[in-house]
Amino acid sequence: MEAVEVIKEDQTLDCTGLLCPMPIVKTSKAMKELQAGQVLKLIATDAGSPPDIEAWSRQTGNELLLSTTEGDKFIFFLKKS
Amino acid sequence: MSKSNPNAPKRLALISSKGTLDWAYPPFILASAAGAMGWEVGVFFTFYGLTLLKPELTAAVSPLGNPAMPMKMPFGPEGFQNINWQMPNMLMANVPGFEGLATTLMKQTFQNKGVATIEELRESCLDLDVRLIGCQMTMDVFGFSRKDFIPQAEIGGAATFLEYAADADVQLFI
Numbered sequence: 028m029e030a031v032e033v034i035k036e037d038q039t040l041d042c043t044g045l046l047c048p049m050p051i052v053k054t055s056k057a058m059k060e061l062q063a064g065q066v067l068k069l070i071a072t073d074a075g076s077p078p079d080i081e082a083w084s085r086q087t088g089n090e091l092l093l094s095t096t097e098g099d100k101f102i103f104f105l106k107k108s
Numbered sequence: 109m110s111k112s113n114p115n116a117p118k119r120l121a122l123i124s125s126k127g128t129l130d131w132a133y134p135p136f137i138l139a140s141a142a143g144a145m146g147w148e149v150g151v152f153f154t155f156y157g158l159t160l161l162k163p164e165l166t167a168a169v170s171p172l173g174n175p176a177m178p179m180k181m182p183f184g185p186e187g188f189q190n191i192n193w194q195m196p197n198m199l200m201a202n203v204p205g206f207e208g209l210a211t212t213l214m215k216q217t218f219q220n221k222g223v224a225t226i227e228e229l230r231e232s233c234l235d236l237d238v239r240l241i242g243c244q245m246t247m248d249v250f251g252f253s254r255k256d257f258i259p260q261a262e263i264g265g266a267a268t269f270l271e272y273a274a275d276a277d278v279q280l281f282i
Binding site for chain 1 (some may be wrong): 118137138140141143144145146147221222223224228229232235236
């Protein structure tokens, strides 16, 4: 939990209730609005989102700082490259 | 690596050949996902897939030739919703109005589960600069003209697709 408190997001994107591929489509759009080095906090409930966000991060070069869960939600912190 | 330009982003080349609602999903899901990952994407719409480039999408579910299609109720308690209604294929294919019923059930179930509509996915593809290419030969065969399709669509033939696909990292026929 400590790590969550240390990372400070610049923008939050809530994809609660959305299934594939909308979380990564919306993430891609949200990241375009950020400056290099800024952090996006993504909230998702799609059970496929952890591997998908990891793949998206590898493919786009935007670093996945943290992947965690809060209750039934998946939380990701992505840093714009 | 056959890529002409080694610094080019990854590329996905899809052929979308089926125009029913269920088969409309895979190409638009893969195309928007690849676009979101920064890939170049081109989708070639041919034969029945060509209708997915019309401004008003009318894609329906055809029970014909889908003998394993589970029918799910989009309403009621969860246990009821999870029942697989095994419909005999003869019944599904022959009862008038069944196609409309199956289409409504699938659309409602997808909406309840949080799946985007085909319209939303196509819009996402356009936002992500996915190239949507309509097949000229199919247009001629089925009597379509350029104005029957969304203005963002390109028109091309087999050579157009093959040249694009030759430099692609992933090519799929759907």
